Amino acid sequence: MPAYYLEALTVTLGLLLLLAEAFVSSKSKAWVGVAAAIGLVFILAFTPFAIGPDASPGSGWAKWTLWNFYQFDPLSRFYKVFALVTTILVVLLAIDYRKILARYTDHPGSENGTGEFYALPVLACSGMMWLASAKDLAGAFVALELVTVTFYILVAFMRRNVGSLEAGVKYLILGALSTGFLVYGIAWVYGSTGTMDLDLIAGMLEDGRSASIPLTGLLFGIALVMVGLGFKIGAVPMQVWIPDVYQGAPTPTTAFLSVGSKASGFILMIHFLEPFLSSELTRGPVLKLIGVLSIATLLFGNLAAIPQTNFKRLLGYSSIAHAGFLLLALASGAPGTDNGLGSAQVVSVYLATYLLMTLGVFFILAQVRIQRDGESITDFNGLGQTNPTLALALTVLLAALAGVPLTAGFIGKFLVFQLAVNAGLWAAIGVAFIAAAAGFYYYLNVVRAMWWVQPGQKAHVTLPLISKACVAVLTIATLVFGIWPQPILALLK
Amino acid sequence: MTLAWILLFLPLVAAAANQLVLRKSPLVPLVSTASALATLVLSFLLLGKTTSPDPIHWASIGDFHINIGIRLDALSTGMMIVVTGIGTLVHLFSLAYMKEDEARNRYFTGLSLFMFSMTGIVLADNFIMTFIFWELVGLSSFLLIGHWYQKDSAADAAKKAFLCNRVGDFGFLIGILMLWGITGTLSFDAMKSGLASFGTENAAYFTQNSAAFSVILSTAVLCIFCGAVGKSAQLPLHVWLPDAMEGPTPVSALIHAATMVAAGVYMLFRVQLSLGADVFEGLFASNVIAWTGGITALVAALMATQQDDIKRVLAYSTLSQLGYMVMAVGLVHGEAGMFHLFTHAWFKALLFLGSGAVIYACHHEQDIWKMGGLLKKMPITGITFAIGTAALIAVPFVTSGFYSKEEILAAAFGKNKALFGIAVFVAFLTTFYMTRAFVVAFLGKPRSENADHAHEVGPLMFVPLVLLAGMAIGSAWLTGALSAIDPRANAHGHTEGHGIILGASIASLVLGLIAGFLFYKGKDKDPVSIPLFRNRFYVDGFYDRVLVRYFQDAFAAIIHFFDELLINGLLVGGLSRGAASLGGLFRKLQSGQLQGYAYAFGLGVILVIYFTVFL
């Protein structure tokens, strides 16, 4: 099955859902979500059968010019699966979150305004899946904008909620700004190399033609594209939107932003940087840029998280912090070899672990938001006494985010540090250690609230069925992959 | 030679059996006493034996071994007679003395533990083993001094004794380590050859630096001497011994007069023998040791003249006599010191047990000014006490104390006239304060109700006294059997000045007696008051108030304060506060203003371009 069928199926699913949504009763829009999840699971089931043109060179579709824009390798498959899994979980999260969505879209009790909230992620998902395969800047741009524009809506979805709208506007303006830089950067890369195909650029940089490339213009273009991508992943100084938008957006959107959007930014960055990192001409400046970005991101994300009191906002800073670690892996510039993981693989493993922990936390956060009507750290007080199993799960997840060993989060950090040490990025490693230490502090601060503080008058928190199942799966996966990360690595092969 | 092992471990077995099996049984005192008696028999059997049994490897790493081994020679077997002999008598005496004490079993267990530890010191064939048992006697001393732990003074005294010994052991351990570094061995046997090979191996170095050998060895020996200073209560660590009189009196007799406090001297002499006495000649350390001993003898004797507690008089007397012995070792006449140790052990044990009998009879009254006339009420005790006193003040020709003191005076006369002078003066002081004590306590008329009602103690108590009195007279001759110890057998020959020494000795005795009788005959209270002596030269007060309270405690409090301030506050707190405030600053940047964000974004872009393109 040609790989692009997956995207086609996903887009079709999204459109069908949008159509069907109109016919679902306003009481039970959640069925749209269930349908979306089921549909996505089906598509997920198809991913093992997706193949690129190399696997079947004789067939007609393999000669299609589409393959000039589209590539399919293990990394692409990995990020397609990643996008699908993320979207499934986000849709499930949205189903359990519908009470709040309903309250701020139409009126409480009516789910009239919520149906689109299940269909839009599917469309964003198709954009993310395309991004994983993009090998041409034009195509990548379109896919990226598909994701971005969808997110504008998702962020501002709760139209009767001022916070959601403010977040939406901020995301809109800053997102459009970054799009501007991205396009301008693409223009310069194109102008300098004469092509937008990343394979061709690589070829140009490799052979003798590189002398004809105006280096300054090219670097200018790369820098601007990096600004645009840095915005997506939340690299400092393009991180400004993250805390506000994370805090204001509906929780499923925040989760989606923090996992899906970031991952698609990273896969695009990996593909985009590949030709420039393999050429001596640009490798130095690019690595330096990523290194500086990673230091700034690590420092800002982790230290600014320390004084936070709102848990959702804290997760925003945490997302910046993790971007710093991921950038550090990229800054090591290690090519993947048979003997070890390269930067791209490490980023992927890290993101996979990040998906587990972050989405798990968001599932719990969403229920705390609903049942205790607040998102600040004090709303987690005494959870260890009222619902110890839930608190235990959250403890595991937060410990994983902090990078405690034997959890998946540790594997990611461990691999990143290993790369950085290999590359001798001492300054960045030093900062990363400070960052990790700070991370310890602010994640465990929540653990402290759960276990060491009395619940007071706070309501009892119980998870609904879907959330419970998801949290259980994610927590167990966090632990299992912490000890046995082989399955994730197998997916990258 | 399993006998030697039995000798060593029998008291431990007794102690363990008492503590673990018998516990509250009335058999405990008997078991301890029986074991003491058995060790006495064993000691006699071993007397004169010189073949040592194979040592046990206690701790081995590769071919490095720390051994528990037994060294049998004239010195150790002779010393064992003293330890077990006095030990047995003290056990017997205690059977009566401690009869009514409810913690009697604990007491006897402690005594057995002490016997084990002391035996270990005497028989040790290497330094680590000496140190092990050295610490264990410290423990048993701690336990026995603190026997009446509910009395604050007893508990404090026990603690003080332990700590003073620890301070000494600080040096001792360093000394052992240094000596180990020099000779390459811990065993007494191999030390002499180790030292010799050290000299030959570094011969080139020592010919260049002629003083180096002496300096290196002196340092090590002085450090070891610190141990003896602590254990034998020499200046400046003497303060614990008088306080140790808080323990039951038989304990004072056994531990704090006869055996344990003499262990320092024994150990020093053992080191001297092991390294070779000739090495010590002219060694700087020897001078220091001799002078420490001499000054201790003098100062302690001065303090003894003003004590009212009968046990304290004896305690300072012990200090003073120990000073003699240490001085003798420092003068490289260790055998003279050991000889005095042997004789002194018997008569000082006698005096202490005698005082114990007096105290027992006077219902635990210890102030000599509240006694008086006891010679008539307790004739056996009185007479034996008088014999002990005679030995201590060295009544010529009939007492053992005379012969041993004579040896020390002779040694001092030959080596150091200044010390000889001090020694003679101390002899005078000794006579004076002992006369004072005897006159006040035993003569005259009773000065309190307790003294008035006193009557002679039972046979279990006076039999040991009588036996000890016999030894106080005869031990000088019995010691002759141990040729290595008795200096008279080694033809050292101090014919020169013999007359002067004898004269000085007799003169000091006579003067002391006269002064004592003159001042104290028939007095009801002390006619002489010298606050400096009475208050022990203010040393205890200085230690307690200045060293402990201000130096140690205040210093500790200051360190504690800085620990909180610097490390906890500034270092740890500063780092975390720094991170938090930087975080707060970053947080302020996130102002919520869209325009500000765009601005920051724009600036960021410029920086990114700058880093990529221009840097």
Add this chain to the structure above:
Amino acid sequence: MLALIVFLPVVAFIAILLGAPARLTAIAAAAVNLVLGTYAAFTWKCGCWDFSIPVLAKPAMNLAFGFPDGMSAVMVLLTVIVTLAAVLSGKAPEGREKLYFGSSLLISAGALGAFAATDLFFFYAFHELALIPTFLMIGMLGRGDRKEVAWKITIYLGLGSIVLLAGLVWLANLTGTFNMGQMVKAAGTIDPAAQKGIAALLIVGFGTLVSLFPFHSWAAPAYASAPAPVAMLHAGVLKKFGLYGLLRLAVPLVPEGMNAWLTPLLVLLLGNILWCGFVTISQKRLDGMLGNSSVMHMGYIFLAIAALVAFPENPLAKPAAVLLMFAHGVSIALLFGLTDRIERSTGSIDLQDLGGLAKSAPTLAFLFGIAAMASIGLPGLANFSGEVLVFLSAFKGYDPTKGLGPVQIACILSIWGVVISAVYMLRAYRNIFQGPAVKSTESAADLSLADRIPALLLILALFAVGLYPNLLLNLLK
């Protein structure tokens, strides 16, 4: 088959979670583990205890346990002994038995895993695993200002672990393997500059975990606040992880790097012994005093490590360090266990409030006296043999003609610590047990028969090793 020993507490923990009676399960598991662990420790040379399952192919990572040398065996022995004593002497607050005993078991499992692991990753990971229940227990069931204290130790040890992690990752990178045995074989390939960096990270990282001066300020408040089993297990066992790591990794792998830091290390260990010693003297409460004393005693083990670094051929240093680690672990566990008893029977551990307790609780006084004497370093008890060997090892390279080297000077100064520890221990003993009885101690209960078992277990270990150190030293051959 070491995995059996490591995972038995985990299985028991799960059983407790599932509803098995907490105390009984914990005791049973600890008792079985004591038997198994002792047997394993004394038969470690057979090689039959190795266990390995692959976890990751590239880079090769195995969940592997084994006894690379006697040091592991001794540490496993220490762990199983202290674990049983800890769960036996613990008394959970009403309704919190699961947490209390379950956490204790997890700490034990983590320590066992760390000491038995032969793979770097699990070596580190198991220690971290053990820390988490430690934090939780202090924070939830501790005394005093438990929250602040727990928070502090969490952050402090978290930081230390991270610094440590840096060093370990670097090390793994240079040697190209996670297998600790193979790492040691590749030791010679590490260049001196890298050695210096790694050594610094390891000293600070491991050092923080062992409360090396000046990274010690977490320890005393944490032990003062921790529930008895946690204090026993952490101070007695888990803390030794740092020293174990230094001996296992830092000394053999980066000898030149360690040597470059010798002088600073000596200064820091003197900070432990003298500085913290004086801090200990000025403590007013027994728990604070013991906490600080445990900080102080770490200095001696560091001294052995320094001696080993200074003279790599030194045969005495490593056995000395291991012996002292064992001895300190047992004795401090005993002290913390008995302190808990004192508090339970008198309601206070403030030195000023107590006195004459020996009258009403003679057994307690006797046992505490043994523990205190062990801590002071009295011969016949294990600590003495360790300390004396440490001092001997420090003088192993002493050349009298060249004067005292830095290690010897440090040794001499640290012997003063022997005096210091006698000062505070005897002061505490004097204030608590001796003197006239006061109100709180007049009718205090003595130890019951069941209470004595854990203490006797530990005392037996102290005596066994103290009277015949070769018992352990033979294991180290």
Add this chain to the structure above:
Amino acid sequence: MASLNDYLLVSGLLFAIGLAGVVLRRNIIVVFMCLELMLSAANLSLVAFSRFNTVNGLPDYKGQMLVFFVITVAAAEVAVGLAIIVALYRARQTIHTDELASLKG
């Protein structure tokens, strides 16, 4: 005929004007228009590069292709964006950026 540099200069100026507008103006609608200006500047660059990058004597069409994409995407963006701004105005009765600072810290 104007050279490539002339086009790029104009494009750069347009981009800078757009950015300045985004940073300086307070009205969200105007800010949004400035953003569109930036996209147009990028488009101009793309077209210029495309024109001056000849393949077989013809201008390279790829750059122009992207221009169409950008225009399309911008249209979508405007549609969504204006909807959000309208919703915001309904909820807050303001479209001034200064007053959008409830989320901060």
